[in-house]
Amino acid sequence: MRLPRFFSKKRGHRRTGSEVWGSVGEALFHAALVVAGVAFGGLLITGIAVPEWRINHDFLESRGRVVGRGLARHVLDSAAAAEPLWQASIRLRYEAGAEIVEAWAFDGPREAARARALERLDRTRLGDEISCWYDPTRPAYVVLSRGYNWWMWALTLLLPGALLAFGGAGLSRSLGRWGRSEERQAAAGRRPRDPLADGPASSHGHPGVPSCEDLVNSPGTILRYRLPIESPESWNLLGLGLFAALWNAVVVLLAINAGLDLLGGRIDWLLLAVLVPFIVVGIAGVVAFARSLVLATAVGTTQLEISAHPLRPGGTYEALLAQGGSGAFRSLEMSLELEEQATFRQGTDTRTERMVVWKSPLAAWQGLQLAPGTRFEARATIHLPATAMHSFASEHNAVHWRIVIRGRPDRWPAFTRTFPVIVFPQAVGEPAA
């Protein structure tokens, strides 16, 4: 018998790892979760749920006379320094079948405050006759109340339930994949080998070609469609704004704490030492956000309209560029680009690499002067090569077409704005232009 290899086939620049050992490890991990869930659940059920259920179903009712009162003092062995807990205790004399039994029973919950336990104890007087329930198999075990503690049951079931659900689902998935080829798994639509199931939605009749529904739902003012902008700057701006807000909220909380200390005549030097660099980072965050906001809004909006969509290889299309804002532009360029995108794991990180592999300048304008309230408009012709690759997107890989506008304003840093387009494969029977 031969053990499976630790490494599998090398593809491209990497070795993919052994699927067999990966599956074994995954199955063992999920099996361990299931075992932990069963063991943990068993302990909780036998320790909490079963005793409570027995009290409500098996214990027999009796009337008992109070013959003694006291406070039970509970101290946890593992927390010697901790404060003890107090619980009212009643000594009862009651009939258990044919015999008379005398035993202690707890009355009410454990209390951290001794006075509260005493207060509860005072509600019962010596000689009072009260209801009680005793264990028929052990008559000296008696309780003063019955019922279910539902939140304790929920807590009891929550953790083992989560372990069993997560582990069981993972184990059944691993067993379902066991011994199945990647083609069989993909054919059955199972993860992890069906990239289109988890990737972007495909166009009808064109597997692997992204849907262009989101790109044709905005009509243009002059041409047929207005293309949505794909702006990484907007996400950076949002990220910087969130960071600045959250960081400075922490700074404010720390500053309030330090201020209250100062008002109380105390100086917490450690808190002050932490506060100073926090304030510096907070100010830097606000400045970075304000700078990005000014850069994003000062240049003016860029709009792009196109005569048809999706595009086809060999096709010719018209595009209309509209640039808003005011002031002088040293240059404004429009180009058509093909970008490849690959997502891969490196250690525990997931990384995405992008590379422009084809670029065609469409139009360029020099020395523009934009007046406030107006916008620069210009048309350009887009011609796609007849043998162009179509747009493609799967779970980890993509080929994107996009129209890119690059501007160099006189007073502001250069900017790049990207408008994605979808290219379908050449229609069958249609001659390449």
Next chain:
Amino acid sequence: MTNLPDPIRPSPSVTVHFCSPERRYGPLESIEVRYAVDLPPGQVARAVERSIVWYTEGKGEEDIGVHLFERLTDRATAETGSFGGRLPASPLSYEGVIVKIRWCVRVRLFFDAGRDFVSEHVFDLGHVPAAAFPFRS
């Protein structure tokens, strides 16, 4: 799973004949593949899986899509056969810089004790030229 030659046992060999000798097809064209399995003496395949798939190669994690999949568990019919069908409109074969898309026919043989052997035969779907890098306009 074993998809490389076993250094101890002799490997099976799978011969595949495409209906297009250049192994190049257009979108929505029909493909017909005949295959013959040559098993070393004493080895018997208990099942065979034949499929037409595309997969990605390059810098990213590998993605795979199955266009056609058949599993035969009849030992008598496992050693020769033909299969095929109409190819889809996409994705087309693509030789990019960090993303490549390949189409292939796979014949996977299953032996006793969980061992398997896969034979992969690449063909082209479409006529997209390879991407050049550094890019050209």
